[in-house]
Amino acid sequence: MEPDRRLIDPERVAAAVAGLGDRAVIEEWAGRFAVVADPSRLALLVSIHYAREISVTDLAAATGMTDTAVSQALRLLRAHGLVTAHRDGRVVRYRLADATVHELIHRVRPHDTGAAEADPDR
Template identity: 40%
Template sequence: MGEAAALLGAVADPIRLGLVRELAAVGEECVCNLNTTPPIPDNLLSYHLKVLRDAGLVTSERRGRWVHYRLAEGAFERLHAALPGSPTPQSKGCECDE
């Protein structure tokens, strides 16, 4: 339950959700090209990317003085599994489904 809350909390912020969407659309992006709506200062962008990195939703790679970001492998699957009502290994389902 703790991991689910951390994952959902990481994307609950509109800025971070927008960053996840942008990275999903482009695949990989240099931090210098990441855009947010509304635009935010670089230090705040770094903070939001750190939250996503700490949650395991994005990965980063330093290339010279720039850092490139991409969604972590399995990020969407982990988010989907964290949603309320998603099947869990302990879930037995409904008898009427049999």
């Protein structure tokens, strides 16, 4: 903060600065939000959320995308830490990476009564 800058409410400025924390974290989340801003990638995240774990082929069927498009999108989602993958025999299954992504999906796609039955975390 500039030392000679006039402040209206210094306590609020101090709280805002403290809330910002590490600027690198802000940059990281800005990148994550940019990735999520694509409707196809967001559809994949929502689908993964409800399925809990799902393969590329099943994601393609659920979203109406090709296997290739799903694979490319998942590579980007993994690179930004939004999903993780694990091998189950010959099949690779994807899941949401952390609780923050899970909460984000709850905000993006609020659960209705029918969806609550499909979401075991509800």
